Amino acid sequence: MGRCRGGLFGVALLATTIGFAARAQPRQVNGVLGGSVLLSPLLPRNKTVKEIEWSFSAGAGATIQVAEFGPGGFKRPDPKDRFKERLEMFNATALKIRALERGDSGVYGARIKLHPALVEDQSFNLSVYEPLPEPGIRSWLLSKSPAWCHLLLECHLPSRTGGTVAWMRGWGEPGGVRVRALCGGVLQVGVQPGSPNTTLTCRAWRALEERRRSIHLASVCWNGGDGVRPGRWTVVAAGMLLAAYAARLEFPKVPPWHRPQ
Numbered sequence: 001m002g003r004c005r006g007g008l009f010g011v012a013l014l015a016t017t018i019g020f021a022a023r024a025q026p027r028q029v030n031g032v033l034g035g036s037v038l039l040s041p042l043l044p045r046n047k048t049v050k051e052i053e054w055s056f057s058a059g060a061g062a063t064i065q066v067a068e069f070g071p072g073g074f075k076r077p078d079p080k081d082r083f084k085e086r087l088e089m090f091n092a093t094a095l096k097i098r099a100l101e102r103g104d105s106g107v108y109g110a111r112i113k114l115h116p117a118l119v120e121d122q123s124f125n126l127s128v129y130e131p132l133p134e135p136g137i138r139s140w141l142l143s144k145s146p147a148w149c150h151l152l153l154e155c156h157l158p159s160r161t162g163g164t165v166a167w168m169r170g171w172g173e174p175g176g177v178r179v180r181a182l183c184g185g186v187l188q189v190g191v192q193p194g195s196p197n198t199t200l201t202c203r204a205w206r207a208l209e210e211r212r213r214s215i216h217l218a219s220v221c222w223n224g225g226d227g228v229r230p231g232r233w234t235v236v237a238a239g240m241l242l243a244a245y246a247a248r249l250e251f252p253k254v255p256p257w258h259r260p261q
Contacts (some may be wrong), residue, residue: 026107026125030162030207031100033131039124040094041110048115054095056083060104066108067095106170129162134211135204139220147192149221154186155202155213163206177217191217 018081031037043049051070057063067087068075074089082103090096093112097104108124140152155165158162176195180188198217203210 007071026123029124031097031104031126031128032207032209033100033102033128035100036096036098037080037100037126038090038094038096039108039110039126040090041112041122042092043112044114044120047118049093050113050115052093052113053111053187055109055111056106057109058103069095071094102128123221127162129206132163132204132206132209132211133158133161135165135202135213137164137202137213137215139215141211141220144221146193149217151189151191151217151220153187153189153200153215155187157204161206163209165202165204168201168203168212186240189217191221193218193222 029037029039039054039183043050049069051068053065054067054069055063056066064081065077066081066083067089068077068090069092076087082101083097086096086098088096095108095110105126105128108122108126110121110122112120114120136156136158138154138156142150142152144150153167155167157163157165167179167181167185167187176192177198178190179200182188185202187199187200195218199214200217201212201214205211
């Protein structure tokens with residue numbers, strides 16, 4: 001029983017330490033240009049908040065006080081600062097920022113004063129991104145015969161977008177289509193003429209945003225839909241294909257996919 005109590009005490013101490021560490025480190029919050037975010041402090045149980053002072057700093061710039069929550073309600077020390085009418089008191093403790101701008105990225109501090117005489121500091125690191133664009137799809141026609149059409153596909157987002165991409169397929173096995181994931185958002189694809197369900201979809205997501213774009217493989221292979229797009233990947237694509245042929249590799253079965261949500 002003594003060991004059990006000692007173990008429980010250790011777990012409780014670890015949980016408390018993790019809780020303090022989590023509050024000491026800025027919590028990451030992501031926002032979209034023109035949208036809104038909510039900064040909500042973590043409050044200790046059974047404690048009453050007297051007031052909260054909100055501050056903002058960007059990079060090496062000065063820290064400014066932007067809002068106060070207290071017995072007198074919501075106050076703005078300088079209503080003419082960069083936020084103007086875009087800040088509001090969402091509830092007794094949470095700060096809402098509307099119509100986000102690029103310059104809103106930075107660290108927001110919350111100095112929380114609790115009854116009777118406790119003070120706790122928490123902070124939020126806000127990153128404001130451009131709206132997530134539709135992912136781009138590049139296609140290269142590597143070879144074509146009456147039996148098979150071989151393609152290289154790349155799904156991508158512009159640099160510094162901060163999103164993630166992955167290829168998806170519909171429900172069921174895409175008959176007559178063989179796919180091999182090479183690296184990142186690059187696929188090596190084989191398609192047979194007349195195959196049903198030859199559509200592949202690229203999914204891009206970031207935080208609460210998601211965009212999708214599809215490509216029709218049959219159109220690229222036989223109808224000239226998306227066509228051949230030469231570029232910086234052309235030499236890489238050729239090298240990958242030649243390496244596969246040299247090793248006499250076959251297209252494996254479809255690897256794990258992201259299914260539509």
